Amino acid sequence: DTGVSQNPRHKITKRGQNVTFRCDPISEHNRLYWYRQTLGQGPEFLTYFQNEAQLEKSRLLSDRFSAERPKGSFSTLEIQRTEQGDSAMYLCASSLPGYNSPLHFGNGTRLTVT
């Protein structure tokens, strides 16, 4: 399977715990995006990487959120001291360079904070 892969698919955690999600993009895609989606809403942009450089970070992302893409391949999104409001689907997408390149999404990681 050469699509975008995300792990884990589901994560249930207690408030205050730290969680980390992983995304493996399509191998030739140098752009990688993280989005968050809650019920009834469209995906909301969190952050963007071009190769290993994090070029943009949404104001939605508090200091508790951090993302890395150390070698320009896979990426991780960490949430520290989780809160109930962090419960959402976290989506990763990748694309080729060029403004007409569509995003290809992974299956997402569904986070539930209890």
Add this chain to the structure above:
Amino acid sequence: RKEVEQDPGPFNVPEGATVAFNCTYSNSASQSFFWYRQDCRKEPKLLMSVYSSGNEDGRFTAQLNRASQYISLLIRDSKLSDSATYLCVAGDSGGYQKVTFGTGTKLQVIP
């Protein structure tokens, strides 16, 4: 004002009907446009890109009106399997390609 706005619906249409969705975008620098389809609790999947001259893919037709900053999607001969949420997407042409999604329009095709 949201950067990409859509009527959330739901649009309930009978099988075989034609249905159209509109979407407006506020960033005049937007250069790329797409429609995505999202099934319940699944990831968004690309339905089609939207080109300046308009484009068609089977029963689906997309149009772009840059002057009025809106995009449309027309679905002809609706099938039950078309039931989903349709997300309108706009991307800008800057060095960082900001890609913004609308909230989606829910379509329910009824037998």
